[in-house]
Amino acid sequence: GESVGLHLPTLSVQEGDNSIINCAYSNSASDYFIWYKQESGKGPQFIIDIRSNMDKRQGQRVTVLLNKTVKHLSLQIAATQPGDSAVYFCAENNAGGTSYGKLTFGQGTILTVHP
Amino acid sequence: GAVVSQHPSRVICKSGTSVKIECRSLDFQATTMFWYRQFPKKSLMLMATSNEGSKATYEQGVEKDKFLINHASLTLSTLTVTSAHPEDSSFYICSARTGGVYNSPLHFGNGTRLTVT
Numbered sequence: 001g002e003s004v005g006l007h008l009p010t011l012s013v014q015e016g017d018n019s020i021i022n023c024a025y026s027n028s029a030s031d032y033f034i035w036y037k038q039e040s041g042k043g044p045q046f047i048i049d050i051r052s053n054m055d056k057r058q059g060q061r062v063t064v065l066l067n068k069t070v071k072h073l074s075l076q077i078a079a080t081q082p083g084d085s086a087v088y089f090c091a092e093n094n095a096g097g098t099s100y101g102k103l104t105f106g107q108g109t110i111l112t113v114h115p
Numbered sequence: 116g117a118v119v120s121q122h123p124s125r126v127i128c129k130s131g132t133s134v135k136i137e138c139r140s141l142d143f144q145a146t147t148m149f150w151y152r153q154f155p156k157k158s159l160m161l162m163a164t165s166n167e168g169s170k171a172t173y174e175q176g177v178e179k180d181k182f183l184i185n186h187a188s189l190t191l192s193t194l195t196v197t198s199a200h201p202e203d204s205s206f207y208i209c210s211a212r213t214g215g216v217y218n219s220p221l222h223f224g225n226g227t228r229l230t231v232t
Contacts, residue, residue, distance in 0.1 A: 034220045043121070043208045043223035044159070089158060091221075101147065101212075103221050105159045 012112045019080045021109045023073040023090035032093035034103065035064060035075045037086045044089060047075070077111075085113045118143065119211055121224030128199055128231055136194045136227045138165075138209030144189035145211035149221065150182075153206040165192040165209075199231040 013019050025033070031052040036044035050057045050064045050073075057064050063076040073090050087110050091103040120139045128134050138148055146167045151159040163184055164172040171184035181203075183195040196203050206228050210221040 036223075041226070041228070043119075043210075043225045046220045046222065049220050102149065102161060102164065103210075104161070105151075108158050 010110045013080050015115050017080055019077040021075045021088050023106050025071050025092050030092035033073050034091045036089045039086045080113050082113045118222045119224040125228045130200055133197045138192045140190045140211045143213045148192040148211045150194050151208045201231045204231045
């Protein structure tokens with residue numbers, strides 16, 4: 001079946017560096033994408049989203065880039081801080097049919113920020 | 116602040132017993148809620164879609180008689196794990212949207228850690 005996956009399962013960076021977390025998706029019908037942060041023992045926390053009619057969206061210290069041509073999504077975190085250490089998931093919203101409104105999650109990337 | 120509240124956060128039960136997990140939307144009505152399951156160091160897997168006033172929709176491979184879902188009001192969905200076994204031990208997380216599909220993401224509760232002994 002179609003799924004969302006991540007290229008890198010772990011990422012270690014130094015405090016203050018920029019982080020880039022990548023995600024590949026295979027469902028060309030997906031039209032809405034979300035990045036979540038999950039800390040240990042907690043539920044996923046919304047970071048930023050993007051619709052398929054956009055290729056870039058910026059938030060506070062975070063930027064999401066969408067490349068529909070190669071079905072690739074990335075999350076950029078500027079000036080990474082120790083508090084950013086967590087697991088990051090991309091998720092895609094399945095458009096239409098019986099999958100309408102459901103989110104499919106990618107594998108996840110463990111981000112570790114060293115002080 | 117949290118928009119979705121889940122209870123309990125942790126539960127330990129004996130094999131063969133049933134456990135009920137509650138998911139509440141805070142300050143908004145949710146006609147649809149989603150239940151996910153997550154194993155350690157793994158991603159979230161959608162189990163079922165909970166629909167207020169009607170039957171839940173289960174994903175392929177999820178036993179509806181094992182995981183009973185009731186969405187009796189616009190702010191409450193419950194997941195009951197019946198006749199629990201050790202392999203049911205997992206992290207169960209519910210979610211809901213505050214708005215429509217294309218103008219709001221899913222907000223998640225803080226999950227319930229179920230341990231079956």
